[in-house]
Structure formats: structure tokens, C-alpha cells
Amino acid sequence: MKIIIDAFGGDNAPLEIIKGSALAVKDLGAEIILTGNEAEIKRVASENNISLENIQIEDCDEVITMEDEPIAVRKTKKNSSMAVGFRLLNEGKGDAFISCGNSGALCVGATTIAGRIKGIKRTAFAPVLPSNSGFFMLLDGGANVDARPEMLYQFALMGSVYMERVMGVKNPRIGLANVGTEEHKGNDLYRETFKLLSDSNLNFVGNVEGRDLSEGVCDVVLCDGFTGNLILKTYEGVAITLMKKMKHMFTDSLKGKLAAVLTMKDLKELKKKFDYNQYGGAPILGSAKPVFKAHGDSKAVTIRFAVELSMNYVNGNAIDIISSSLFSGE
Amino acid sequence: MKIIIDAFGGDNAPLEIIKGSALAVKDLGAEIILTGNEAEIKRVASENNISLENIQIEDCDEVITMEDEPIAVRKTKKNSSMAVGFRLLNEGKGDAFISCGNSGALCVGATTIAGRIKGIKRTAFAPVLPSNSGFFMLLDGGANVDARPEMLYQFALMGSVYMERVMGVKNPRIGLANVGTEEHKGNDLYRETFKLLSDSNLNFVGNVEGRDLSEGVCDVVLCDGFTGNLILKTYEGVAITLMKKMKHMFTDSLKGKLAAVLTMKDLKELKKKFDYNQYGGAPILGSAKPVFKAHGDSKAVTIRFAVELSMNYVNGNAIDIISSSLFSGE
Numbered sequence: 001m002k003i004i005i006d007a008f009g010g011d012n013a014p015l016e017i018i019k020g021s022a023l024a025v026k027d028l029g030a031e032i033i034l035t036g037n038e039a040e041i042k043r044v045a046s047e048n049n050i051s052l053e054n055i056q057i058e059d060c061d062e063v064i065t066m067e068d069e070p071i072a073v074r075k076t077k078k079n080s081s082m083a084v085g086f087r088l089l090n091e092g093k094g095d096a097f098i099s100c101g102n103s104g105a106l107c108v109g110a111t112t113i114a115g116r117i118k119g120i121k122r123t124a125f126a127p128v129l130p131s132n133s134g135f136f137m138l139l140d141g142g143a144n145v146d147a148r149p150e151m152l153y154q155f156a157l158m159g160s161v162y163m164e165r166v167m168g169v170k171n172p173r174i175g176l177a178n179v180g181t182e183e184h185k186g187n188d189l190y191r192e193t194f195k196l197l198s199d200s201n202l203n204f205v206g207n208v209e210g211r212d213l214s215e216g217v218c219d220v221v222l223c224d225g226f227t228g229n230l231i232l233k234t235y236e237g238v239a240i241t242l243m244k245k246m247k248h249m250f251t252d253s254l255k256g257k258l259a260a261v262l263t264m265k266d267l268k269e270l271k272k273k274f275d276y277n278q279y280g281g282a283p284i285l286g287s288a289k290p291v292f293k294a295h296g297d298s299k300a301v302t303i304r305f306a307v308e309l310s311m312n313y314v315n316g317n318a319i320d321i322i323s324s325s326l327f328s329g330e
Numbered sequence: 331m332k333i334i335i336d337a338f339g340g341d342n343a344p345l346e347i348i349k350g351s352a353l354a355v356k357d358l359g360a361e362i363i364l365t366g367n368e369a370e371i372k373r374v375a376s377e378n379n380i381s382l383e384n385i386q387i388e389d390c391d392e393v394i395t396m397e398d399e400p401i402a403v404r405k406t407k408k409n410s411s412m413a414v415g416f417r418l419l420n421e422g423k424g425d426a427f428i429s430c431g432n433s434g435a436l437c438v439g440a441t442t443i444a445g446r447i448k449g450i451k452r453t454a455f456a457p458v459l460p461s462n463s464g465f466f467m468l469l470d471g472g473a474n475v476d477a478r479p480e481m482l483y484q485f486a487l488m489g490s491v492y493m494e495r496v497m498g499v500k501n502p503r504i505g506l507a508n509v510g511t512e513e514h515k516g517n518d519l520y521r522e523t524f525k526l527l528s529d530s531n532l533n534f535v536g537n538v539e540g541r542d543l544s545e546g547v548c549d550v551v552l553c554d555g556f557t558g559n560l561i562l563k564t565y566e567g568v569a570i571t572l573m574k575k576m577k578h579m580f581t582d583s584l585k586g587k588l589a590a591v592l593t594m595k596d597l598k599e600l601k602k603k604f605d606y607n608q609y610g611g612a613p614i615l616g617s618a619k620p621v622f623k624a625h626g627d628s629k630a631v632t633i634r635f636a637v638e639l640s641m642n643y644v645n646g647n648a649i650d651i652i653s654s655s656l657f658s659g660e
Contacts, residue, residue, distance in 0.1 A: 131571075132571050142509050145515075145516055145517040146517050177560055178560075179472050179556060185475075186556060190475075190556075209563050210561070210562065210564035210566075210567055211570075213564055213567055214564075214571040214572075215571060223560070226557065227556065227557045227560055229540065230507055230508075230509070230539075230553070230557055230560070230561055231540070231561065231564050232540065233539050234540035234541070234561050234565055234568075236541055237542065237544040237545070238543075238569055238572075239572065240544075241461075242569065242573075245462070245603070255592040255593065256592070258592055259588075259589035259592040259593045260589075262586070263579055263580070263586055266579040266586065267579070270572075270576070270579060273575070274575075
């Protein structure tokens with residue numbers, strides 16, 4: 001299987017991307033196509049003794065930055081590492097595409113270059129977040145600032161297939177983010193979505209409140225992209241702030257350092273548990289081809305994990321299953 | 331000054347409410363009117379040796395539970411401790427009303443019994459949350475599931491007055507919750523609100539992202555009540571889950587307990603810093619009289635602090651100032 005990776009997306013590009021690609025080749029037997037400046041990729045690989053075996057390079061000059069408008073991927077930067085990745089994906093040169101770059105541009109590319117699955121109204125950004133009991137998918141995490149009930153219903157269907165086929169969650173529990181658990185809660189969008197989900201064959205567990213997300217109340221948390229993006233970033237922000245405070249507590253004094261030694265194992269476990277980076281990638285669900293957004297500050301292990309998920313995405317036939325469920329009305 | 335308190339709202343009623351009231355009398359020189367079953371209040375006070383000096387009791391039988399529909403406060407439970415509190419407030423028997431009970435019912439009471447400030451379109455639930463650099467107000471935290479730009483603008487104005495006059499924040503920074511910091515981000519509601527705020531005399535600092543809230547990027551975070559409620563509860567949920575994990579780390583083993591002794595001071599500080607309960611109350615802004623929601627699990631010290639804030643609310647003439655700013659078009 002061939003996975004295309006944008007070598008110049010994210011904060012740690014290209015070094016960590018190249019390292020992660022080499023790890024994926026070694027651990028998973030993947031073949032990788034890196035997009036980006038070939039000379040630079042070769043120089044960084046050589047300087048860091050990273051083998052480029054089974055890694056092809058597709059040379060291109062430009063990079064889409066975080067400041068670029070999302071549409072740049074289609075219009076002004078067609079020779080960027082991200083746009084070239086999409087072109088290769090479309091030409092069938094690779095099976096999936098991963099980038100740590102500009103999320104907006106990646107969503108635009110996934111929707112308008114790779115294209116949507118037939119029948120799907122909108123693509124959704126679907127990050128997987130850590131919780132006390134494992135992980136959950138937040139859907140939509142910010143691809144759309146508005147939503148309609150039938151869009152949210154389609155998101156639920158796609159999230160359910162993804163969690164089952166790619167993340168290995170049996171009969172995923174779908175929850176609707178809301179201000180209370182009762183059926184009548186929320187505005188029109190949420191009340192109508194509640195009805196659609198209740199009438200579906202999905203494993204809909206009802207409305208879920210913000211307070212219960214971190215405990216892992218369900219496997220897919222459904223909401224519009226505006227609210228979803230604020231939930232996602234608030235969730236990450238609070239975890240980061242608290243972890244940082246804890247770190248200070250354990251490093252600012254001699255007593256603290258001693259305490260850190262004593263609790264080392266638990267500390268590491270806690271840090272790992274709430275590392276929002278650990279679940280590798282957020283798929284852009286609804287795209288007709290597997291497209292993955294890995295976190296902007298991904299390290300090599302995150303890239304390797306994103307490759308593994310992409311391979312599951314392809315092997316699990318998730319897109320075909322989504323497509324056929326749409327027409328069977330499931 | 332006389333503060334009316336619902337003795338039967340919240341998880342720790344009536345004991346912690348009575349205790350907190352006695353504290354407020356002693357520390358702040360407040361006079362308190364407790365609403366609720368007189369015999370029960372007297373029994374609990376006597377059993378716990380709490381002085382009822384300067385505490386009046388307004389006897390009533392019913393209690394609004396968390397399961398009651400909000401409208402119960404006006405319709406079916408007019409003799410409840412909450413409804414009686416509103417009646418006393420309206421009759422001018424007290425200067426402000428505090429309850430730890432059903433938030434929905436409290437909002438309904440604040441809007442329809444105490445009534446709205448003339449010119450204010452909607453009341454808003456305005457919790458104050460801890461951040462790494464102090465605290466901020468989330469507005470609207472869930473009173474309305476829909477919003478219009480002019481409502482959000484009025485919320486901003488009220489939040490600004492409250493933070494300045496009650497919480498002592500000079501020239502409060504107003505931020506608009508959004509999916510990105512650029513002016514054009516978000517849906518129509520947020521883009522139009524951005525314009526209204528930019529054109530106002532408020533200290534508008536632009537769009538703020540979820541990730542920056544816990545670091546204290548501004549003093550008032552503005553959003554619609556649906557998104558606000560999910561932000562509020564997600565924020566609380568992640569903090570609670572992480573604090574619980576930390577607690578386990580420090581209590582589950584001998585090593586952990588030793589580490590806890592070593593870091594005691596910092597631990598206490600961290601716990602205090604992120605205790606979402608510490609800021610006492612969420613005012614129901616827009617109500618023509620001061621109405622406060624204290625957290626459902628408030629202890630005596632929280633009640634005492636809520637009384638202090640209520641007194642600032644009254645002494646700071648916050649409602650008059652909001653009212654006159656509305657008409658001066660500020």
C-alpha cells in the first residue's frame with residue numbers, strides 16, 4: 001500500500017515527517033510518497049541518517065502556510081506539497097494522503113480536489129480525542145461553520161463506520177452534543193437531528209453534555225462545526241494548561257523533582273492518556289478518497305500512527321461501506 | 331443590605347446554605363433572608379450550632395428540583411423556596427437573590443418574575459471561570475439556545491459593566507468566541523456580532539479561540555448560549571477529570587502519598603486555581619434585579635462569596651449603569 005505524505009506541513013516539517021515515514025516503512029511495511037522539495041528532503045534525511053528506502057519523493061517547490069487562505073490549495077499554490085499530494089491521490093498514485101498542514105486548505109482539497117463521496121452533502125473534520133476511558137471522535141470538529149440536520153445525520157453515519165472499521169470500536173455509541181440530556185433540549189437544528197438519529201439504525205445514545213465528554217460517555221460526539229471547533233480547542237486548551245501547571249510543580253523545586261521521581265510511572269501514564277496528539281490523525285470524512293489531517297505539532301511517532309490509521313482506512317473499505325450505507329438508507 | 335437566599339437549592343442544602351449565610355453575616359455584616367421550610371432550617375441550624383442571628387426565615391413548603399421544568403417557578407410551584415425568593419425580591423424585601431438550584435428555573439424567574447431591564451432583549455447566564463491568569467466570564471453560558479447579533483452585543487455591554495463594577499476588572503477585554511482569530515471567521519451570527527462590537531466603545535479584542543480560554547486571553551468570552559453551555563461544561567469536565575486523575579496518583583500508593591506531602595503547597599494552589607467553584611456565582615445578567623446562580627455543589631464558603639458578590643452587584647449600581655449605557659448607545 002502506498003501512502004502519500006505532505007513533507008512540508010506542520011510545525012516539525014520536514015524532519016519529523018521524514019523520520020515518521022521511515023518508521024512507517026520499517027514497522028508497517030508501508031510504501032511512502034513524500035511531496036515537497038526533493039533536495040531539502042534528501043539533505044535533512046542524510047544529515048539525520050534517515051533511510052529513504054521505500055520512500056519516493058515527488059519534487060515540488062511551494063508550501064501552503066498557516067496564513068494562506070484555504071482556497072490556495074486549488075488556486076494560487078497548485079505546485080505546493082499539499083496540492084501535489086492531492087493530485088497524486090487523484091491520479092491513483094497512492095491510496096491515502098496525510099498532511100499536518102493548514103486544516104482549512106486540507107478540507108478544501110478533500111472536498112474539491114479528491115471530491116466528496118456521491119450523496120454526501122458535506123465533508124467533516126473528525127479529530128479523535130483522548131478521554132478517561134479511551135478516546136472519542138468529535139464530529140464536526142470545524143470543517144463547516146453551519147449545519148443542517150441531514151448533514152449531521154450523515155456525519156453520524158460516517159463516524160460510526162470509521163470508528164468501527166478503522167479504530168476497532170464495536171457498535172460505536174453516537175451521542176449528540178447538547179445543553180441537556182432530555183430529548184427536547186437545544187435549538188431547532190439539534191432537536192431535528194435528535195429525531196433523525198432516533199429513527200436510524202445507528203447506535204444513538206441520545207444527547208450528551210460537555211461535562212461528560214472527558215469521561216468518555218460515547219464514541220462519536222456529534223455537533224455542528226462551529227461548536228465542535230470550540231469544544232475541541234477548549235478541551236485541548238484546558239488539558240494543556242493543567243499539564244503545564246503540573247510540570248512546573250514537578251520541576252520548579254527540589255521537593256517537586258523528588259515527588260516526580262516517586263510518581264514517575266503514574267505521571268507518564270497520565271501524560272500519555274491525555275496526550276491529544278496520540279491518536280494520530282483526524283480523517284476528513286466524506287472525501288471520496290482517504291485524507292488525513294495529523295496534528296500540526298506531530299512528531300515522528302504520530303506520523304507513523306497516522307500511516308497505520310490510513311492503512312486501516314483503506315483496508316477496512318470504510319469509504320465503500322459509507323457509500324453503500326448511504327444508499328441502503330441505513 | 332439584605333440578601334435573600336434559597337435555603338433549599340443545590341446538592342448541599344440546607345446545611346451548607348445556612349452555614350454560608352451565618353458566615354456572610356459574621357464576615358460581611360450582611361442581613362440574610364432564607365426561604366424554605368422554617369422548622370427544618372431551625373432544626374439543622376440548632377443541630378450544627380449555627381447562629382441564626384441576623385438571619386430571617388420566610389417559611390414555605392415546596393422545593394424546585396433539578397427534574398422540574400423551569401416554568402414550575404411561575405406556574406406549579408409558586409410556594410417553592412425559589413419562587414418565594416423571587417416574590418420577596420420583587421416586593422423589595424431584599425436587595426438581591428441567590429440560589430444554588432435549577433438554573434433553568436432561575437433564568438425563567440429572573441426574566442419573568444424579576445423582569446428584564448428595560449431595553450434588554452434577553453437575559454444571559456454568566457458564569458465566571460478560573461483561568462491560568464485569573465478568571466473570565468463566559469457569556470451566554472446557556473440561558474438561550476439561539477442568539478442574534480444585537481443580543482450578543484447587549485451581553486457584551488452587560489458583561490463589561492459587571493466585570494468592572496462587581497469583579498473589579500479595569501476596562502474589561504471582550505473577546506468573541508470563534509473558530510479562528512481573523513475577522514471573517516465563523517457563521518453569519520458571529521461575523522455580524524464582530525462588526526457590532528468593532529463599532530462599539532467596548533474594549534473589544536477580537537475573536538478568541540477555544541484553545542486560549544484557559545490561559546485567560548480576555549475577561550469576557552462572548553458566544554451564543556448553546557455553544558457557551560458546551561464550552562462551560564467541557565471546560566469543567568476536563569478540569570475535573572484531570573484533577574481526579576491527579577488525586578488518584580497522590581493517594582493510591584505509598585509513594586504517591588509521600589509525593590503529595592512533598593508538593594502539598596503547590597498542589598493546594600493548583601487545586602484552588604482551577605476550582606471552578608471558587609468564583610461564587612453566575613449572575614443572570616439582564617434581570618432588572620440582582621439574581622445569582624451559585625454552583626449546585628456550593629459549600630458554605632461559596633455561599634459567603636456569592637453574598638459578597640451580590641453586595642458588590644448592588645453597591646456598584648451595575649444594573650443602573652447597564653440601563654443608562656443602553657440608552658446612551660455606548
